[in-house]
Amino acid sequence: GRGFAFRRKQKVERQYRKLLKKGRKVHSQQDNQFTDTYPEHLKHLYLAEEEMLKKRRRAPGESVLSEEKLNKAVESVMTEGKFKKKTSNQKAKEEYEKIKAERARKREEAEKRKQQREAAQRLYKQKKMEAYKILSKKTKRGQPNLNLQMEFLLQKIQQNT
Numbered sequence: 001g002r003g004f005a006f007r008r009k010q011k012v013e014r015q016y017r018k019l020l021k022k023g024r025k026v027h028s029q030q031d032n033q034f035t036d037t038y039p040e041h042l043k044h045l046y047l048a049e050e051e052m053l054k055k056r057r058r059a060p061g062e063s064v065l066s067e068e069k070l071n072k073a074v075e076s077v078m079t080e081g082k083f084k085k086k087t088s089n090q091k092a093k094e095e096y097e098k099i100k101a102e103r104a105r106k107r108e109e110a111e112k113r114k115q116q117r118e119a120a121q122r123l124y125k126q127k128k129m130e131a132y133k134i135l136s137k138k139t140k141r142g143q144p145n146l147n148l149q150m151e152f153l154l155q156k157i158q159q160n161t
Helices: 004-025 040-057 060-083 088-135 146-160
Strands: none
Touching: 004 040
């Protein structure tokens, strides 16, 4: 009966009692809890929550003015956030995206070079094969066809000049 679960239960009960005592002592701080204790990048959310709570307490006629104030507050917080320094998580994400883009670019360049090399090899093999066919032709008696060889050499000289 006095094991781990029992001690944990007692600890949770103590923490709950502490919270109850603090709640009885501090009622005036509830108005400021949305603006003071929360991080800047989430402040606009808590301001919106606070306005919604106030709206429930007030009459419906006053809600239009509070919504306008809320929108202005949210916009000001949003514009302030744009000029602030980036968090380490944002920096890491940006760096990751840069590295990813660089890798993709390198991969595309390598693929392009590979395709060009393959095309050049195909062209080279095709020309080599044509030259081989022309130069290896034989007459009826099995002798090399010198007329075709001379024409091939003439074409080669004309292409070079």
